[in-house]
Amino acid sequence: MPEGDMAKPLLGHRSMEGDPSTMPAAGRTIGVLGSGDFARSLAIRLVCSGFKVVVGSRNPKRKAGLFPSAAEVTFQAEAVKKTDVIFVAVFREHYSTLCDLADVLAGKILVDVSNNTEVNHHKESNAEYLASLFPACTVVKGFNVVSAWTLQSGARDGNKQVLICSNNQEAKRTVAEIAQVMGFTPVDMGCMSSACEIENIPLRLLPAWKIPILLALGLFLCFFTYNLIRQVIHPYIREQKNKLYKIPIEVVNTTLPCVAYVMLSLVYLPGVLAACSQLYYGTKYRRFPDWLDQWLQHRKQIGLLSFFCAALHAVYSLCLPMRRSHRYQLIETAVKQVMWKKMNIWVEEEVWRMEIYISVGIIALGLLSLLAITSLPSIANSLNWREFSFIQVKLTFSGPHTDHGGQRLTCHPSTSLLWHGNCKLCTGVKGKPCRSTPLRAPWSHGTPHPGGDTER
């Protein structure tokens, strides 16, 4: 790592957050065991954040060149002696090779940063395993959710959160402070039993998206097969016409809007089912069945995928006239027109149909884009709940709700509150919303009702 890069502060806005040297953790000596990618990034970041760093390696001479000159690289036992807080940047498989250090490590804080390459098949989490190897040490789990790359490039890129857990409050606080000085946001995840959960987080691949993506793929496959039979296979069998050229654009372009439409209806259908269930049972304080609950919670992802398909459809549609096949067809029509000596082939009805078709398509796409943009967390957070629900519900004509006939059903905190003026449960004035707290997501569950009773 060149010195030039080292001199640059990693956090541009650090001065605004106050001098980190005033924090109790700042300036202390931190140990790092291991000299791999993670150890190196950690050392660089720690040095830049004003800590003294000692790196413990099995082969310090060979590895010293990889670390910033401000960090001291020495033998494992030497390094451990100089500090009370040690990051163990070694894989779980090699934890047992550190057992020789047990005596020097006694009474110190070990930070377990390890991840698994697959879901843990061991009985206990890596951190609990480390704790069992070193009973005289205090083990804190943390930093595994940030990558070596995030550490080096600064917390302003990537996720700022560092999840921390430990059975020792004191040690947890110390590590949280270190994380804070490094520019991260520590999140207290409780005691050591959470370690397993924390270790599995980096293994998850967009968990909320799995079902919606499978759904979209399944729908795409069904509609694609249908359109393929209709537009390619059927003409071939009936008239021996070769229409294979239609597959890449035309068949895909008739498939995409169908998927978009079905997905869009799947966004709003569960709300209707939920309302029906509430009307049927005459209460909103009844748990929805799990499948409906899951469905309600996946609406955002389903909606975004619908938007994605619609946007692709628009791009495909705009490219239709660009194709060579389209040019040939135009010329063919013109030649036929000349041959038939027909001057005017203008059909008023078809012209209007297409004009309306496309203009409505453009408006629909515009509204969908608005929904999609406001569902980006950074934008959603900058809107207050009323603006958010105005865009998400009113602008897309998904309301007003059907549940406002009976007083008992009114005032559901998970929905747009624009129609809640006459809510009796609510202490709000007419026209005023019943919930003053900012809207996290209309489907966030278990929110206490401002009238006092807790939903579900």
Ligand SMILES: Cc1cc2nc3c(=O)[nH]c(=O)nc-3n(C[C@H](O)[C@H](O)[C@H](O)COP(=O)(O)OP(=O)(O)OC[C@H]3O[C@@H](n4cnc5c(N)ncnc54)[C@H](O)[C@@H]3O)c2cc1C
């Ligand atoms: C591109 C795109 C992006 C989207 N992004 C977002 C987004 O970021 N955030 C977002 O909120 N929506 C998003 N949506 C989804 C859509 O806007 C929501 O469906 C809408 O916010 C919910 O309003 P609704 O009128 O359907 O009411 P629903 O919430 O469906 O409510 C209908 C009725 O069901 C009952 N009900 C619903 N949920 C519950 C519950 N949890 N507990 C008890 N009763 C309940 C109530 O009686 C309610 O009146 C997106 C959609 C699209 C197409």
Ligand SMILES: NC(=O)C1=CN([C@@H]2O[C@H](COP(=O)(O)OP(=O)(O)OC[C@H]3O[C@@H](n4cnc5c(N)ncnc54)[C@H](OP(=O)(O)O)[C@@H]3O)[C@@H](O)[C@H]2O)C=CC1
């Ligand atoms: N890379 C990343 O982005 C992230 C890594 N992590 C975790 O950090 C830890 C280290 O990862 P990473 O730096 O990528 O791995 P590397 O393979 O790059 O480094 C592992 C280091 O462990 C040290 N080590 C100590 N004892 C042994 C031993 N017996 N056998 C082999 N190596 C030993 C070695 O240092 P030496 O030879 O100097 O002793 C080696 O450099 C892992 O637990 C990983 O899960 C967590 C989050 C992200």
Ligand code: HEM
């Ligand atoms: C800029 C926006 C859009 C443009 C320019 C556009 C254009 C077109 C065109 C040219 C067709 C005819 C395609 C063909 O016959 O093969 C079409 C069909 C269709 N569009 Fe759009 N569209 C747009 C947005 C949308 C949106 C947002 C939706 C719905 C979510 C949608 C739904 C459909 C449907 C269902 C069809 C019929 C598919 C078929 O069976 O042929 N369109 N669109």
Ligand SMILES: [Cu+2]
């Ligand atoms: Cu209310």
Ligand SMILES: [Fe+3]
């Ligand atoms: Fe409502």
